[in-house]
Amino acid sequence: MIGRVHDEDRGRRRAPAVPAGAGVTFVMPVLNEREHLRTAVASVLAQDVDGPTELILALGPSTDGTTDLARTLADEDERIALVANPAADIPVGLNLAIRSAAHPMIVRVDAHSELEPGYTRRALQILERTGAANVGGLMRADGRTPFQRAVARAYNSPVGLGGGAYHGADEAGEAESAYLGVMHRSILDEVGLFDESIRRGEDWELNLRIRRAGYSVWFDPSLSVTYWPRDSWPRLARQFFATGRWRGELVRRLGRGNSLRFFAPPLLVLALIAGVVTAVLQATGVLSGAWAVAASAVYLPLVAYAFLVLVVAAGPGGGRGWRDRLWTCAVLPTMHLSWGAGFVIGVLRGAERTVDTSRLGTRNTPLP
Numbered sequence: 140m141i142g143r144v145h146d147e148d149r150g151r152r153r154a155p156a157v158p159a160g161a162g163v164t165f166v167m168p169v170l171n172e173r174e175h176l177r178t179a180v181a182s183v184l185a186q187d188v189d190g191p192t193e194l195i196l197a198l199g200p201s202t203d204g205t206t207d208l209a210r211t212l213a214d215e216d217e218r219i220a221l222v223a224n225p226a227a228d229i230p231v232g233l234n235l236a237i238r239s240a241a242h243p244m245i246v247r248v249d250a251h252s253e254l255e256p257g258y259t260r261r262a263l264q265i266l267e268r269t270g271a272a273n274v275g276g277l278m279r280a281d282g283r284t285p286f287q288r289a290v291a292r293a294y295n296s297p298v299g300l301g302g303g304a305y306h307g308a309d310e311a312g313e314a315e316s317a318y319l320g321v322m323h324r325s326i327l328d329e330v331g332l333f334d335e336s337i338r339r340g341e342d343w344e345l346n347l348r349i350r351r352a353g354y355s356v357w358f359d360p361s362l363s364v365t366y367w368p369r370d371s372w373p374r375l376a377r378q379f380f381a382t383g384r385w386r387g388e389l390v391r392r393l394g395r396g397n398s399l400r401f402f403a404p405p406l407l408v409l410a411l412i413a414g415v416v417t418a419v420l421q422a423t424g425v426l427s428g429a430w431a432v433a434a435s436a437v438y439l440p441l442v443a444y445a446f447l448v449l450v451v452a453a454g455p456g457g458g459r460g461w462r463d464r465l466w467t468c469a470v471l472p473t474m475h476l477s478w479g480a481g482f483v484i485g486v487l488r489g490a491e492r493t494v495d496t497s498r499l500g501t502r503n504t505p506l507p
Contacts, residue, residue, distance in 0.1 A: 151313075152353035153270035154323055157263050160190040162242030164324075168224065168232035170199035172250035173208055175367055180212055180219070182253040183246075188260050194248075195239055197224040197232030227494075230333035230341040237332060240324060247319040247342075252278075253365040262321035265359050272326045272354035273346060275317025276362025283367075289466035290368040290375060293474055298451050300474075314358035315398060316346040326354060338494055339385035347393065374497035375470070376477045381495040383478035387485020404479030405486075410440045411476070448472065 165183045169176060183194050196209050198221055213219040222239055224232035237245055244266075246259055258276075265274045280295050282288035293299030320342065330348045333341045346356045369375040383404065390397050417434045420426040426434050452467040485493075 151270070151355040154266065154272040154326060154354055157267040157323075158243060161188075161244050161263065162190040163188050163192045163244045163246055163259060163263075164237075164240035164242040165192065165194040165246045165248050166197065166233055166236035166240070167194065167248040167250055168197045168199065168229045168236070169201070169205060169209060169250045170227055171201045171203045171205055173201070173203045173205045175251050176205060176208055177212065178253055179248065179250050182255075183248055184216060184218060185256065186254060186259040187257065188263065191242065193218050193220060193241060195220045195222060195236040197222050197236045199224050199227035199232065228335065228338055230335045230337060233341075234332045234335060237324070237327060243324050245322045245324050245327060247322070249319060249364075249366070251367045252319065255363050255365070258362055258364065259321065261359075262362055265357060265362070266321060266323070269355065269357050271313075271357035272349050272352075273317050273320045273322045274357040274359060274362070275314070275320045276358065276364065277360055278318045278366045279363050280366045280368050282370075284370065285460070285462040286372065286466050286470070287368060287370045288463050289470045290474075291366075292463075292467060293470050294366070294368060296451060298447065299471060309360050311357070311359040311361070313355050315356070316343045317356050317358060318342075319364060320346075326352075337385065337389070338490070339382045340389050344389060344393070369497055372469070372473065376473050378495055378497040379474050379477035380481040381493050381497075383481025384485035384493045385481075385490045386478075387482040387487075388490035390482075390486055391489060401482070404475045405482040406479070407440075407444060407475055408479035408483055410437070410444075413437045414441050 163186075165186075167179070167183070172179070180194065180196075184192075186192065196213075196219065198206050198209055200206075209219075209221060213221055220239065222232075222235045224235055226232075233247065244263065246262070248254065262274050262276075265271070278294065280291035282291040326349065327345075330345070330352050333345050337344055349356055369378050386397070386401055387405075390401070414437050417426070417437050421431050421434065448468055448471045451471065452464045481493075
């Protein structure tokens with residue numbers, strides 16, 4: 140959401156000026172990211188800013204050799220520091236890294252991401268110009284396989300993730316949230332850092348508190364970060380189910396603070412359930428005659444959705460071949476239905492201790 144902030148978001152306080160030569164601390168939670176970590180770290184260390192920099196890796200209990208790689212990288216460059224994050228939760232790791240930070244500006248980085256050259260310098264200039272407390276840019280998802288490219292295409296499409304600014308907006312302005320984010324440490328301290336009781340959606344909730352404290356969150360499409368999405372169907376479904384369940388938890392906690400776009404996937408799930416129930420009742424003869432014809436109206440949203448998925452898959456930028464397009468037909472419903480099912484359960488029961496098991500070595504690997 141960009142340029143469409145709530146009424147209470149008007150009349151913003153201006154964040155402190157960015158100090159000349161301000162040092163920057165990059166914070167990165169890491170768990171089972173051996174495949175991507177070296178490239179992500181290299182994109183951080185290549186950032187050109189006027190002041191000193193450091194990168195703090197918050198290391199969860201990885202099982203794929205990530206921790207050994209992180210130690211090797213830290214030995215190779217004195218700007219890299221390591222902190223242990225035995226809980227493995229992203230907000231806990233972020234807070235551990237922020238509390239260890241030596242510099243006044245904080246840049247959140249994901250181990251699945253790569254910062255474009257000049258990202259941090261431009262972000263600091265935007266913070267200074269706008270007086271915002273947090274600024275983010277575009278998440279440019281990319282993929283190496285037909286499946287991952289289909290997921291990336293869904294990420295980059297308004298149909299895939301509901302039209303959040305950082306998935307494709309082309310106009311700078313105030314935003315509901317920011318992807319990753321470049322932030323003032325002083326304002327993070329003021330609002331209380333990340334909420335460690337929230338395991339997914341922690342960035343959105345932090346930005347809500349920043350806005351409610353009177354500051355602005357800013358989106359600028361001149362900033363972009365490459366993001367490598369999950370690379371298998373089960374991992375994608377588990378990721379989106381966990382994310383949806385935590386969004387349901389946030390609806391329970393924050394009510395109207397949530398955008399209406401978050402309710403589209405659960406409505407799709409409810410429409411699918413209604414369609415299945417209706418089909419069973421028609422097949423068994425419980426619904427017949429005029430009642431059966433009238434009840435068939437419940438199929439219309441599902442038909443419209445199926446048509447939309449086919450249009451997206453067949454449309455411009457559909458991928459490098461027929462496999463990319465076929466995976467798009469599978470990926471979009473997987474994302475929407477997994478997220479929507481998680482949302483419904485989250486609203487009814489809360490998130491409890493739901494974790495994103497797609498980040499683990501095996502599905503049943505326990506977390507504290």
